[in-house]
Amino acid sequence: MKRVFHGALPSLLSIALALAICFVALALSRSDVHLATDAYAQMIFGGVGDFPSFTESGRWGVLTRPWGESTSRAALLLLTGLSVAVAFSVGLFNIGAQGQMTVGALLAAVVGAHVSLPAGIHPLVGLLCAALAGAAYGSIAAVLKVRRGVHEVISTIMLNWIAVNLIENWLVTGPLRAHSEGTVSIAGTDQILPTAELPRLLSDGSRIHLGFPIAVLIALALWAWLSRLRHGFETRAVGLGPEAARTAGIPVERRIYQAMALSGALAGLAGGVLVLGTEFRFPAVLGAPYGFDGIAIALIGQNHPIGVAVSALFFGILRAGGTRMQLLGVHKSFPELIQGLALLFVAARYVWRKLLSGRAARPSPRSSEVQRA
Amino acid sequence: MVGENGAGKSTLMNVLSGLYRPDAGEVWIDGTQVHFRGPGDAIRRGIGMVHQHFMLVPPLTVAENVVLGREPTRRGLLDLEAAVDQVGETCRRFGFKLDPRARVEDLSVGSQQKVEIVKALHRGAQVLILDEPTAVLTPQEADELVAVTRSLAADGHTVVFISHKLREVLSVAERIVVLRRGRKAAEVRASETTAEALAELMVGESNAAKVASQGARAPAGPVALRGEAIDDGVAVHGVSFTVRAGEIVGIAGVDGNGQRELAEILTGLRPASGSLRLMDTEVLGASPGELRARGLGHVPEDRLLRAIVGPMSVEENLALGRHGRPPFARGPFIDFSGRRAHAASLLESWDVRPRDPSQRIAALSGGNQQKAVLARELDADPKVLVVVQPTRGLDIAAVRSVHERLRAHRDRGAAILLVSLDLDEVLALSDRLYVIFGGRLSVELAREDFDERRIGRMMLGAT
Known part of the structure; x- marks a missing residue:
């Protein structure tokens, strides 16, 4: 437990520092400490529940509605994170979660709108198709990497643009554009059928849907896979020492393909959850950069499934609460500012380690030896 | 200066060029004692080191490489024209035919080496240290280098020329220092010695006793590993050999003669043509995983790259390769308690320090890492074991213990192929041996034919 805490400390301190700096900036910008305090209070009310209003009115809705907003955002951040x-565990830096998510979102929108299925299995089929589409799209980068030595950062960035342009500038405005209803022309694809919507968990106004529990279960499964299963051990060995893994008889290429397909599937699943849980169609412009946010969430969570889950939930709450801060005239990009600062501080984790342990931070001896070899 | 691999030549030169500080002893230049705190000090005192692996920036030009670190400037801006002029002048003065504007990556290896020498001379080096300068050169380039070296010496420079090619040393040097196991074994005038005498001095005569101490042992069993006409078209040419159950077969040779590539082919890491039979099954082209499943063990040469995963724990590294089987796993799950207990007992019996299985293996010393690797591979009880440089970086006690364990493993009926650059090690352990030179194997030599002098000559390409 102590070890877990020590490992998470740089991230926790980074987030605390980011919150503190933003608090000061907010107070200075209006020369008003009360505004900053109010804004942070609103953020909590909007993110985890409006407690003062609950004690006044006793209505549960003021608590559950914020949770709906937080968890639906957290689900997407968690899946992309x-x-x-997962890609990082096998040593790849997947910048392409955005593209994989977009492809998944489109597939979910198509299956949701144009395939008739019973309510119980329709969302599941939609999510499965989204995951498969994301996996296929992610696998392109893995094949290019293994067969042709194309660096995955380059290929996934390019694949992002291909996905976004192909889908938003052609499919969604062309072949898959919604049929107009009367004289009203609608941008984006058709609305998904009601059977395809992710079930809401509460019958009140809260938008808590199945997406978040699914994402949390996946995070737990991935944690078990990476730390408890032989297959996960092999995957980590490939990520940390590919040549040693190969010499030990681990099929390195196969593990790379599998991990990258899984990585793409998770991003595709995020797209599916976005469409079936929140958007209910593929809009004209997706405009939801959760794929890129996933990079930040993963790094702040130190690429550990549980760490990623905690970090996704935190920033989901922040995002949901941030909407409410707008009531006080604080710009809606404020939570992203906090996230960006936290990421910046996490990136400087060697400095944290040095401060925390009092020892000089050094790059691992391994990397320098390998370079020499 | 001549000596076998690991005789201490490079270490000694690194002391002279300021990279290492000596624990004891003194360095004198022109009658003055000097204390180098770093390579910068040595350069200022006129010592120029040309490393075996070039320290050049390939996309930059010759002139840019030579002036790197002390670039001429005009009004604070880089003055490349002045650099070209200066470097051209240095080349003319010392008789090097080099175009200062040529890009280094476009030059032949021989010319790149000249750039290194010009770089040292340009900085005013009076003492030039050439570390195995001919190892990478063609014979013609090597001849040219010998001529250049002679003319620099005639010009008043001091040149230390390190090599294990005896003929070259004899043709280039006035005096020859022989290093053996970190000590000066002899110093002779080139005009008063022969290649044979030098080879003997290099290898030493202590091996005869070790060879005798082996004693008689049971004859070897059936062939466990048989290679026929193995060829990768690059470094290994038509290699055929056999290793029987219950014997250690050594492959002796000077570094860079294809032994590394041969080991990679035998362990499934490198494609090749020909035939490789492991316990009578054709396995050439099989993956490392299949070979392991068929009973092949492998102690790779490059420990940090191939043998261990540095950021993982000692116990994870001890499981690597067998991580799918008991006691390391139960079904698809890792068996944490079984793995921990097994690791603890291996650390104990192999005396790996510290005895902490959860420690990151990168934090262990090189010798302890190597012990962990050997513990892992021998514990798997392979029928055929390919070991490359098993004792590099180990202290004397550890070397002895590794040798004993390899012999014990052989005596249990395993076939061991030992590839080592340390001739003493090959002679001490092998029941038979082959010499590899230029990617080809010599005829096999039985133990009674182990004649270090003859083997030394074969390693250097003489027949």
Whole structure:
């Protein structure tokens, strides 16, 4: 337990520092400490529940509605964060979660709108198709990497643009554009059928849907896979020492393909959850950069499935609460500012380690030896 | 200066060029004692080191490489024209035909080496240290280098020329220092010695006793590993050999003669043509995983790259390769308690320090890492074991213990192929041996034919 805490400390301190700096900036910008305090209070009310209003009115809705907003955002951040973390475990930096998510979102929108299925299995089929589409799209980068030595950062960035342009500038405005209803022309694809919507968990106004529990279960499964299963051990060995893994008889290429397909599947799943849980169609412009946010979430969670889950939940709450801060005239990008600062501080984790342990931070001896070899 | 691999030549030169500080002893230049705190000090005192592996920036030009670190400037801006002029002048003065504007990556290896020498001379080096300068050169380039070296010496420079090619040393040097196991074994005038006498001095005569101490042992069993006409078209040419159950077969040779590539082919890491039979099954082209499943063990040469995963724990590294089987796993799950207990007992019996299985293996010393690797591979009880440089970096006690364990493993009926650059090690352990030179194997030599002088000559390409 102590070890877990020590490992998470740089991330926790980074987030605390980011919150503190933003608090000061907010107070200075209006020369008003009360505004900053109010804004942070609103963030909590909007993110985890409006407690003062609950004690006044006793209505549960003021508590559950914020949770709906937080968890639906957290689900997407968690899935894309896990996508990045899984690729990282095999040593790849998947910048392409955005593209894989977009492909998944489109597939979910198509299956949701144009395939008739019973309510119980329709969302599951939609999510499965989204995951498969993301996996296929992610696998392109893995094949290019293994067969042709194309660096995955380059290929996934390019694949992002291909996915976004192909889908938003052609499919969604062309072949898959929604049929107009009367004289009203609608941008984006058709609305998904009601059977395809992710079930809401509460009958009140809260938008808590099945996406978040699914994402949390996946995070736990991935944690078990990476730390408890032979297959996960092999995957980590490939990520940390590919040549040693090969010499030990581990099929390195196969593990890379599998991990990258899984990474793409998770990002695709995020797209499916976005469409079936929140958007209910593929809009004209997706405009939801959760794939890129996933990189930040994974790094702040130190690529550990549980760390990613905690970090996704935290920033989901922050995002949901941030909407409410707008009531006080604080710009809605404020939570992203906090996230960006936290990422910046996490990136400087060698400095944290040095401060925390009092020892000089050194790059691992291994990397320098390998370079020499 | 001549000596076998590991005789201490490079270490000694690194002391002279300021990379290492000596624990004891003194360095004198022109009658003055000097204390180098770093390579910069040595350069200022006129010592120029040309490393075996070039320290050049390939996309930059010759002139840019030579002036790197002390670039001429004009009004604070880099003055490349002045650099070209200066470097051209240095080349003319010392008789090097080099175009200062040529890009280094476009030059032949021989010319790149000249750039290194010009770089040292340009910085005013009076003492030039050439570390195995001919190892990478063609015979013609090597001849040219010998001529250049002679003319620099005639010009008043001091040149230390390190090599294990005896003929070259004899043709280039006035005096020859022989290093053996970190000590000066002899110093002779080139005009008063022969290649044979030098080879004997290099290898030493202590091996005869060790060879005798082996004693008689049971004859070897059936062939466990048979290679026929193995060829990768690059470094290994038509290699055929056999290793029987219950014997250690050595492959002796000077570094860079294809032994590394041969080991990679035998362990499934490198494609090749020909035939490789492991216990009578054709396995050439099989993956490392299949070979392991068929009973092949492998102690790779490059420990940090191939043998261990540095950021993982000692116990994870001890499981690597067998991580799918008991006691390391139960079904698809890792068996943490079984793995921990097994690791603890291996650390104990192999005296790996510290005895902490959860320690990151990268934090262990090189010798302890190597012990862990050997513990892992021998514990798997392979029928055929390919070991490359098993004792590099180990202290004397550890070397002895590794040798004993390899012999014990052989005596249990395993076939061991030992590839080592340390001739003493090959002679001490092998029941038969082959010499590899230029990617080809010599005829096999039985133990009674182990004649270090003859083997030394074969390693250097003489027949």
